[in-house]
Amino acid sequence: MSMPTIRHVRAFTVRGGGADYHDQAEGHWIDDHVSTPLARYPEYRQSRRSFGLDVLGTLVVEIEASDGTVGFAVTTGGEIGAFIVEKHLVRFLEGQWVTDIEKMWDLMYFGTQFYGRKGIVLNTISCVDLALWDLLGKVRKEPVFQLLGGPVRDELQFYATGARPDLAQKMGFIGGKMPLQHGPAEGEEGLRKNLDRLADMRNRVGDDFWLMYDCWMSLDLRYATRFAHLAQESGLKWIEEALSPDDYWGYAELRRKMPPAMWVTTGEHEATRWGFRMLLEMGCCDMIQPDVGWCGGITELIKISALADAHDALVVPHGSSVYSYHFVVTRHNSPFAEFLMMAPKADEIVPMFTPLLLDEPLPVNGRMKVPDTPGFGVRLNPACTLHRPYEH
Ligand SMILES: C[C@H](O)[C@H](O)[C@@H](O)[C@@H](O)C(=O)O
Numbered sequence: 001m002s003m004p005t006i007r008h009v010r011a012f013t014v015r016g017g018g019a020d021y022h023d024q025a026e027g028h029w030i031d032d033h034v035s036t037p038l039a040r041y042p043e044y045r046q047s048r049r050s051f052g053l054d055v056l057g058t059l060v061v062e063i064e065a066s067d068g069t070v071g072f073a074v075t076t077g078g079e080i081g082a083f084i085v086e087k088h089l090v091r092f093l094e095g096q097w098v099t100d101i102e103k104m105w106d107l108m109y110f111g112t113q114f115y116g117r118k119g120i121v122l123n124t125i126s127c128v129d130l131a132l133w134d135l136l137g138k139v140r141k142e143p144v145f146q147l148l149g150g151p152v153r154d155e156l157q158f159y160a161t162g163a164r165p166d167l168a169q170k171m172g173f174i175g176g177k178m179p180l181q182h183g184p185a186e187g188e189e190g191l192r193k194n195l196d197r198l199a200d201m202r203n204r205v206g207d208d209f210w211l212m213y214d215c216w217m218s219l220d221l222r223y224a225t226r227f228a229h230l231a232q233e234s235g236l237k238w239i240e241e242a243l244s245p246d247d248y249w250g251y252a253e254l255r256r257k258m259p260p261a262m263w264v265t266t267g268e269h270e271a272t273r274w275g276f277r278m279l280l281e282m283g284c285c286d287m288i289q290p291d292v293g294w295c296g297g298i299t300e301l302i303k304i305s306a307l308a309d310a311h312d313a314l315v316v317p318h319g320s321s322v323y324s325y326h327f328v329v330t331r332h333n334s335p336f337a338e339f340l341m342m343a344p345k346a347d348e349i350v351p352m353f354t355p356l357l358l359d360e361p362l363p364v365n366g367r368m369k370v371p372d373t374p375g376f377g378v379r380l381n382p383a384c385t386l387h388r389p390y391e392h
């Protein structure tokens with residue numbers, strides 16, 4: 001079968017939800033007094049949008065092959081990402097065989113290493129990589145999970161992230177992860193509120209349902225250590241992203257001081273095999289949570305996951321819709337997945353990247369059989385207006 005080459009690459013931006021899922025209207029649980037590193041400044045304590053968490057918006061990358069097939073993907077990236085694609089990465093893509101994904105990743109990463117390595121550049125490379133896998137799946141008429149070696153389980157099971165673990169339990173999820181709302185700057189009163197909320201949820205869900213807190217990089221080692229021990233009484237299963245992603249030493253120390261059976265997890269703001277090698281070899285966490293739209297894409301997540309497997313660490317990607325589902329179903333050390341409850345009150349199941357993707361699969365009773373539609377199996381919603389800020 002003669003393979004097509006890449007003919008056109010186009011980068012667009014979209015506002016209002018989508019892959020930049022923090023880009024939500026007022027009153028959404030995801031922006032309601034969530035603890036962050038900036039919470040030490042009262043003016044930035046109530047809303048993460050106040051300090052710009054929604055500043056980037058969504059990046060959409062479309063890649064058209066010489067046979068007319070079009071692959072696409074979305075991530076957090078906006079105009080900056082569109083610039084990097086159209087003004088830099090395109091030169092490594094147009095004219096290449098659609099099959100040469102490894103080579104294109106190598107060119108993109110090392111071709112941007114002088115200004116990239118993590119953050120928006122890796123978000124952008126991830127988006128291109130995901131679009132390449134979508135394109136290859138469509139050309140080969142196979143779902144991405146088949147290109148990755150096939151499923152190791154019939155269906156996925158999910159925990160839910162949102163403000164209402166009690167409702168998530170009723171919907172069939174295996175656990176509920178809440179955003180921590182009060183950090184060190186709010187002292188003993190804030191600590192007590194964090195613990196009371198956890199205890200209240202534990203009373204509502206009983207003893208067997210997983211309860212977790214996501215601390216979104218907002219704590220210091222002393223607070224995190226003390227909080228973990230106090231939260232043991234309510235059966236906290238893991239404490240997520242307690243510290244700055246750069247504080248590998250703090251994570252290693254926290255993990256050494258944790259109560260037995262409670263996990264330290266992190267990784268959604270880490271990127272590449274080298275960043276995760278540091279987390280794993282320094283013994284920072286029990287489970288890594290790379291976001292496949294931020295860590296380097298599927299091509300890099302394959303490498304990260306193998307590294308984690310050799311360290312007996314779980315890999316449960318940060319919620320990223322179909323892009324993580326197709327990966328998780330093919331890995332034995334990814335026994336469950338994250339589903340972000342994007343309904344404003346976390347009281348109903350809506351597509352994670354709503355309204356941007358059509359055919360986005362949803363968990364039913366906390367489980368999902370990944371559809372075997374070619375590529376990632378989703379379409380762009382034509383009702384969402386795409387903007388192309390740069391052309392090459
Ligand atoms: C819920 C958390 O505060 C973040 O908004 C979320 O994106 C991420 O950290 C997660 O693990 O889902």
Ligand SMILES: [Mg+2]
Pocket residue numbers: 214216240241268318
């Ligand atoms: Mg998180």
